[in-house]
Amino acid sequence: MKFQIKNIVAVLALALAFTSCTDDNETISGEGAIKLEFDNVYGAANLAFNTAYTNTNGEVIKVSNAIYIISNIVLTKEDGSTYTMPKSESYFFVNEADATSTILNLPNIPAANYTKVSFGVGVDQAQFNAGADGQGTMWTDAQALGMTWSWAAGYKFVKFEGTVTSTTHTNANFRVHTGKTGDIYNYATITLNFPNKALVRTNVTPQVHVLTDLKKVIEGTTVINFNEGLDVMGGTKVQNISANNVPNIFSIDHVHND
């Protein structure tokens, strides 16, 4: 080819085109990880044990125990497709007393831009119907945290305990335990949109900061008054807490990518 300006320009243009395309046409591949952090709060305050919080009904409570099961995590990519955590690796005990348990490190996540997460609180009907299959060490893990029931075969989904002072009680122990009650599974499913995308890459682990407002467990669409009973462990109260309140206790504070 003869040496000509237009050929040099053509070659330069091509070269420029390729270099400027690398960022836009990045191939997202491989696997990475994502962290879901569950930060317990009580209303407008951070949750701390043995700190007095006053509910709208005037009852003053102090929390001594807050543990809940997060399960069946599903992440949605920006194109609408989803990634589901393998079921037998999908049950976590988030325990306020154990800081490391409040950050769920989820491995082997396909690299992608994620826009939302959904999960359940407790153990779902499908897992109950599968019996012990896939449970691995779950009973042993639950035993260590007092998260099994003593009168029914299964697990506590939410264990929320402390003391209450009101017109009827002074520093009386309250216990809220949700779970399957007979043939009612009381499993709550929640979907949360990310305010900004979580960019999972082989070398980028996004962290999703979830706020869990435990006040809303007992003060939501359903209001629990401990003067009606200090133990809330079954029946319609647990059904209502699980159906009406638990789905609304979570929100996403922020997502940061590395």
Added chain:
Amino acid sequence: MCFFGRNFFSTKSICFSFTGFPFPSGLKTSIMKTRFLILMALVFISSCSTNNDDEYQNLPINYQVPSNFPPLAYNMVNNPLTEKGFELGKKIFYDGRLASDGVVACGFCHMQEDAFTHHGHTFSHGVGDGIGTRNAPPIQNMAYQTQFFWDGAANHIELLSMSPISNELEMNGNIINIIKMMKNDSDYKKLYSQAFPGKEINSEYMLKALGQFMTMLTSSNSRFDKYRRNESGGTLTSEEIAGYQVFNQKCASCHATDIFTDNSFRNNGLPIDPKINDLGRFRVTEQEDDKYKFKVPSLRNIEKTSPYMHDGRFYTLEGVIDHYINGVTNTQNLDPGLNNSGTLGITITSNEKSQLVAFLKTLTDNEFLTNPKFAEF
């Protein structure tokens, strides 16, 4: 003892004994015999290593649903029945170390000769002489049932063991300690690796092994069963047949199918014991219309499972039938089947009562009650 080795001079495998070797023909010289002996010694030594277990094949159990039974309620696709799974489950069932006192095994309150109930006990005494408020139910035909315990505190055969193991009045066990004990026990290590190869010892496999054992506790060879299946040994007397007819008219709506339960919870009008005021199913669901309802029990082997009812209040079958004749009280949630426009109970003549008792005794399955495969020793 017999171990398998290979005859290096042919492709056949031979069973060797300690005392002698079958020298293959063709070893004509003493040098060849010596070499053969050395080779066999090496085979013997290598076979004596702990890898011997790798050669063991865990055989599946070919379980057949008896033709007069309803279908299995238990889906065993992820826990298929195998010989070693059953053996492991049996060992666990009879192991007192699951209890905090090292004594109260499942088999302590569930004794085979009484169809796995606690004969003569209204309530059983568990660890620390803890006494509960419920009568130990039989363990039989569990794989055909969908609710367990008097109040349905479990609805999956693999999960039900969590309750008696943990309950402070029964075994007062801690699964963390139980698994640790098993991981340090050479018999358990071997059995788990044979029953569930490649899997770690954990509560999932413990519960699965127990599920296999309980599934195998199938009682289906009473004289009644043989009568139902037209097998030899299945002759009923005319009194027993009359009893079966009365039963079908007056009892089978609740004690349904050849498992003799419809797996539902009902209040059969027992006067409430004020000392206990047992609310039954309500304890699990806390639903008002579940108060005083208890699971309809299976009546198989009923001759052997006295005393009767959730609190063992009746010692005889006649006592039970008398209750239905004139003992039913109109308590909260009384079953509509026992309240006929204000007339409570079931009309049963004294003749019919004897026939019923005769019929109920045909449900005794001696094969099940004495089968050495289910026995502790």
